[in-house]
Amino acid sequence: MINIAIIGTGSISIAHIKAYCQFRDRCKIVAFADIYPEKAESYVNKYQLEAKVVSDYKELLDDPTIDAVSICTPPFTHAQLSIDFLRAGKHVLVEKPMASSLKECDEMIQAAQESNKLLSVVAQNRFINPIMKLKHVLEQNLIGKISHVQVDSYWWRGYSYYDLWWRGTWEKEGGGCTLNHAVHHIDMLQWTMGMPKEIVAVASNTLHDNAEVEDLSVAILKYENNALAQVTSSVVHHGEEQQLIFQGEKARVSVPWKVKAQKARENGFPYPESDADVESKITECWEQYPELKYEGHTGQIDHFLSAIAEDKTLLIDGIQGRNTIELISAIYKSANLGIKVQLPLDSDDPFYTRDGILSNVKHFNEKKTSVEGFSDATITTGGKYE
Known part of the structure; x- marks a missing residue:
């Protein structure tokens, strides 16, 4: 039995608690730490x-009964x-973003x-x-060389979202939507494409003048093979209509799922009909991949527990988490200094x-309101990839 401690009981902790509770035969939540202990008690x-x-989380560091923590x-x-x-000998699953800097x-x-x-x-x-x-x-390389990737990390948050005490500040949140929302999509981009060689970016605050970020x-x-994303x-x-689109030499695929393969005429212009053979092979590859038993936080926590119990390799470890933070740091550097950034x-x-x-980021605005929490702790997860 793997004993778990939950550190922090904000809204996202509910996803962790529910996931661990699905595996009561494998793990047990034995402790909570929060500066608002009444929330944890609830x-x-x-x-x-x-x-x-x-x-105070430090009270749990020397607890020998705790095997792992969710932060x-x-x-x-x-x-x-x-x-x-x-350092206290506990396995760690930390929420996104991994940290506020590459040094961390x-x-x-x-x-x-x-x-x-x-x-x-x-x-x-x-x-x-x-x-x-x-x-x-x-x-499977069925779409051939990838030339372009379109990543739409579209979320919507009302004005009051940034009223929460730690949100909307560079010091405490570490950044805005690039770090705390697009982190998911940027992770998926680097997971599929690897790391680029250079980045250029712009950033703005258009509708939330109660936030610095x-x-x-x-x-x-831009990648070594000249592909762009x-x-x-x-x-x-x-509407939060999120998508990832990969344009390849032979076809286009995306989530939400869509496949399109075109054929060229002798003069290079496309035929009106698709390349049915290519589309069929890609679709078959998609459909034959086995369905996951658990998805989302539950899927990752299932994987985390298995890695602890069976000494398995993690799908996303600290190195993978760092890659995503490096991309985001480069985006912030480019957007704030107005330069093209070379990686690493x-x-x-x-x-x-x-x-x-x-010391180098712009404050678009100064934070105007600071509340300890909201009575409605509901989290919605935005667009679906179905």
């Missing part, structure tokens, strides 16, 4: 758990919490290596059927450290 009662509650706190706390628990990511990875404990970063969209199927199709950014990534990160798009970012780069980032 979850203990709601989910009928036999778990202790503390207001569900605001982004600016992720690094220190992860490092402390790893490297310190977390080092702590995991030194403690010989698992460090995994939440990327629950990898654990859904459409994304797994798309990844499988791309790995961006609510919209657009980035162009465009990433739009947003919390101003009504070195340790002497101003956007490698948290202090360097804070």
